[in-house]
Amino acid sequence: MIKILFICLGNICRSPMAEMIFTDMVKKAGLEKHFEIASAATSTEETGNGIYPPARSELNRRGIPVLPHRARQMTRADYEHYDLLIGMEKWNLTAMHRIAGEDEKGKIRMLGEWSNGRDIADPWYTDCFDIAYDDIHAGCEGLLAELGKTLREG
Numbered sequence: 108m109i110k111i112l113f114i115c116l117g118n119i120c121r122s123p124m125a126e127m128i129f130t131d132m133v134k135k136a137g138l139e140k141h142f143e144i145a146s147a148a149t150s151t152e153e154t155g156n157g158i159y160p161p162a163r164s165e166l167n168r169r170g171i172p173v174l175p176h177r178a179r180q181m182t183r184a185d186y187e188h189y190d191l192l193i194g195m196e197k198w199n200l201t202a203m204h205r206i207a208g209e210d211e212k213g214k215i216r217m218l219g220e221w222s223n224g225r226d227i228a229d230p231w232y233t234d235c236f237d238i239a240y241d242d243i244h245a246g247c248e249g250l251l252a253e254l255g256k257t258l259r260e261g
């Protein structure tokens with residue numbers, strides 16, 4: 108079982124989009140029994156709130172099932188539980204390190220590492236939910252290619 112937690116600032120735009128896109132990708136690859144997938148925030152700004160409506164619309168437009176969601180902040184216990192904690196941008200990584208303490212297992216990563224190496228720009232500020240979707244999708248594809256290979260090689 109590979110446990111993945113996607114992280115962004117508010118947990119209402121990018122990280123739930125990543126959670127739902129990656130869940131759909133894993134299901135389509137027939138690998139759902141190998142994964143636990145969730146998302147969380149670095150802040151408490153949006154705690155308890157659902158996915159932001161424009162993020163939901165973008166997922167609907169792309170045919171990605173929207174799952175039940177309530178924003179919550181990441182904890183140190185998440186660092187212990189998950190195998191990979193994947194932030195959307197460099198700022199997220201700074202906050203994730205602050206919450207987790209020392210990343211002794213090298214679990215804290217950035218989604219762009221599996222695509223173009225860049226931050227996923229925050230659509231909360233840019234309003235570009237289509238660009239965020241494409242960037243997140245590309246990162247998730249790279250991530251699944253790597254983890255699928257790990258699973259096949261056992």
Ligand code: 4NP
Pocket residue numbers: 115116117118119120121122152153229230231
């Ligand atoms: P997210 O977007 O980090 O992709 O969920 C944001 C959502 C809320 C806020 C900032 C970014 N906020 O400041 O409340």
